[in-house]
Amino acid sequence: MGRYTGAVCRLCRRQGEKLFLKGPKCQADKCPANKRAYPPGQHGEGKRRKLSNYGLQLKEKQKVKRIYGVMEKQFRKYFKIASKTKGVTGKVLLQLLERRLDNVVFRMGLGVSRSQARQIVRHNLIAVNSRRVNIPSFLVDKEDMIEVKSSKDKPKAKLKENLELSKERTVPSWLDFSAPEMKAKVVRLPEKSDIQQVIQEQLIVELYSK
Numbered sequence: 001m002g003r004y005t006g007a008v009c010r011l012c013r014r015q016g017e018k019l020f021l022k023g024p025k026c027q028a029d030k031c032p033a034n035k036r037a038y039p040p041g042q043h044g045e046g047k048r049r050k051l052s053n054y055g056l057q058l059k060e061k062q063k064v065k066r067i068y069g070v071m072e073k074q075f076r077k078y079f080k081i082a083s084k085t086k087g088v089t090g091k092v093l094l095q096l097l098e099r100r101l102d103n104v105v106f107r108m109g110l111g112v113s114r115s116q117a118r119q120i121v122r123h124n125l126i127a128v129n130s131r132r133v134n135i136p137s138f139l140v141d142k143e144d145m146i147e148v149k150s151s152k153d154k155p156k157a158k159l160k161e162n163l164e165l166s167k168e169r170t171v172p173s174w175l176d177f178s179a180p181e182m183k184a185k186v187v188r189l190p191e192k193s194d195i196q197q198v199i200q201e202q203l204i205v206e207l208y209s210k
Helices: 008-015 023-027 055-070 074-086 090-098 103-107 114-121 153-165 201-208
Strands: 126-128 145-148 175-178 183-186
Touching: 008 074, 008 153, 055 074, 055 090, 055 201, 074 090, 074 201, 090 103, 090 201, 103 145, 103 183, 114 183, 145 153
Parallel strands: none
Antiparallel strands: 126 145, 145 183, 175 183
16 A cells, blocks of 8 residues: 655645644654745745635545545545444544554554554554554454563663653543553543544545535
């Protein structure tokens, strides 16, 4: 699957708001999104045009895709699943994204960003219910146990360092997390109120419902 490999600060500038894609680095004063608070490109400093309804819907979809680091094909797949699942489509969509294993590792504080959490999963350092899982899109479920599985000291030291860097970030209540053991249990499925960033999921539903 393709993956965006460009400068992530450009994504925040294009979105017009901080998406915190680089973790603590996004808080620094020298962050490009702070220094150049306008869209990237030759005409970025020009007057912004007012977006149409479609433009607002598309912008919100792009925002959520960038936050969770998923591509269009996978995002459409999540929406299709959400639309067939009992419940409010937009909220089910966000719940699916929150249940991704790379997001759970990020929420635990083991990764300072979702992209780093994805690498941690890819490097076979995470186990779900005592079985190693190296698929970032793996969906955790209620009662699942997520823990670090590594016999090497270097990866563990890095994860402990990440925990220290992420200590100001609150672990959501749907995870029962033990920092000393680097282990978490899914006590319930996530809800929209557990997401720290403001997302208007109804705009995404309207976009895909056309």
